[in-house]
Amino acid sequence: MKGQVFEIFGFLILAIAILAVIVLMRVNVAGSIGKTFLSITDRQYSEGVRAGINALLFTTEEKTGKSLLELIGISSYTGKNKIDFGKKVGEVDVEKELEWRFDAIYGKGHWQINVPYPNISKDIQIVFVIDTSASLCDDIKNLANNLPDMIEKLRKSGRRVSATIYLLSGGAPCCDYTISCDKFPTKSYLHCTNLARAECKSLQTGEGQMQTEEDWGHGLVCAAETGPKEGWQKFSVRVGIPISDELPMGSECNGQNYCCVSNRGAYSAQDDSLQAGIKASIENGMRVFPIKANPCGTICGIYQGGQDTVFTKTQCDCSSLVTDFMNDIADKTNGKMFELSDASDMPRALREIMISAQETRGKTFTLGSPQPALKNIRAVTFLVPLPLPGIYAKAYFYEWA
């Protein structure tokens, strides 16, 4: 009996010991192994996705010899899926090239890639070319009163904006001041200079012959070629703003003080000046935002030593032609024309130009299927260098089983 008790007791202890060992191993050892196993599996999977992406990004596309990363960079920056690489290579459909490769690795409908357009804050360099005839007295005064503060505010907000004002030769005596660079303060980012032959490279080599204080067409040639005081910077947004209320070289018809708006042929010299301005602006990547001052009404200037008020009939009659000229140069240089109702309208025009001149954000480059709900989605973020020195876009890749 005692032996049986020992026996049962012994087996009981043995059973408890075995159970304890099993529990111990399950809790401590197997759990740890399981966790480690899961962790390794998870990491391997994530690394697999990442490695797959990396391998794909540096795969070379046969026709162009370019990596997919480069193609994504170009496509996301230009906003075009089809890129023309010239006569020999032809057009490459980036979307297709990426799609079949990603499908092969991750499976169709199991991935998505998003490349939002990067935040690009380019410098804005503005050159003004200003008609210095008496009819611009009030407009120039208003510009001088508003421009420095406006630029200062923009600079304080982090935008690198600079302006150079070129006054066309002349400088009419207004009733209360004379048009000159004295009206504008000189700062590191704001300069004013008279656009004389000496400063104008194109005039030195004979391209363009600036005629009058209203010749903003040839004036733009000089401004575009010479650039602002600090010179054109690479990759800056270049803005040209002619301010006038007349045709380049004046609205007078064949030199006579009347407007012959119906006889456009009489304005061939004016047209040549405009075309020269357009050509130079395009060649120098300068967007033109002309500001048309109101040419109708009266102006107060000093004439023959005395103050006088003059009606601007010729300029007023040619107003529509001036609008046409200014729209023409704006359209061809990807700019916009602004028409002032009066001189006090100048700040509005400047504000709108500053907004228009800023880099427009492109669309997000998206490829693949929409992300499903309730799925374990793995994400990989990588940088995409863009063909704009120093600029990267961020790309997001998503994969799910």
Add this chain to the structure above:
Amino acid sequence: MSKGIAYSVVVIVALLGVLMLSVWSYNQLSTGSRYAGTYTERTDEDIANSKLELAKRFLSQDLVYSSQEAALEVASNGGTLQSKTFWYCQADPQPPTKQEFLYALSNMSLDFLNAYIEELKDSEIANLGISASKYDCAGMYSPEGTVCSQKDSTGCEYFRSTASGNGMIQVTDPAVASYAGDLSVSNDNNRIMWIYNRLYDDTKDSKLLRVITSTLRDECTGPQTMQTKLEVAFDKACEHLVSVLDTDVKCSYSVLCESVGNPIACLNFDCKRPEMTQQLCFNSDQASSNQGLGDILQIIGGKTVKAQRGVQATGVVIKFSLTDTKFNIATSKEPKPLLFNVWAAFNIAPENCRPIN
């Protein structure tokens, strides 16, 4: 009793056996975990190395963009860092030397590359524990041999570029890894080296001016105005440039100054380039020198007589624009063809008229 004790001994022995087995198993499994741990730790290094490889590739891509952008800029300048490179100055051919040309490419490319590297500091890549320092030198290499001087561009439709110096890529997360070696990339589908070499060889012999002058001679006694004669000559000059290159290259020109009867009005500026004193930061034995050929009349050679009529002394400043439509290159705007500009300033003497038999 003895039977009971015997049973209990068996049980105790079995218990001890189970305990020993447990200890052994635990030990074995712990060892396994240790290996697993080691394996996991090694993965951190793998990740760091993978990040390093990734960074190298990114920087290589940056170098490609930088070199291509530099090629576009230098070609647009006419082969140097100056915004207008005069290949002919007062009738003397002065093509940029290979050293000048490579220096411009190298310098500009390095600037662009370092702009990318600078930007990395503030980018997401820095948060990943990747950093890179600036390079000191960008090397530019055209394909070896004489392929770039051949009429057929097939062997010279790329150039290699390298980044060397103090540049270092470092990864600090999740493990430390670094790379201090050079970067080297191939810039495909770009014929700048070929265009430069072909134009250089052509300019050394002053062939462009020969074409202009000989066309003017042919037109010498014609009734056309001097401007018309010059237009014909410039058209011929463009045809000549296309024949030097190939039909994928389109030529246009713009006359920047033309002063008939008063050549000085156009030519009163200094178009001579000072001799280059800077050294290339990379090894290149391709640099060579050029030499002026003197007066345009000497270039033409042969006997000249006084003009019968029609050719007046004229100063000309002209820009020839050669657009290579074979390839489009990714730029800061849209992919566009390489545009190689060539400026020339010369004087056409009235004596350059062919004798009338």
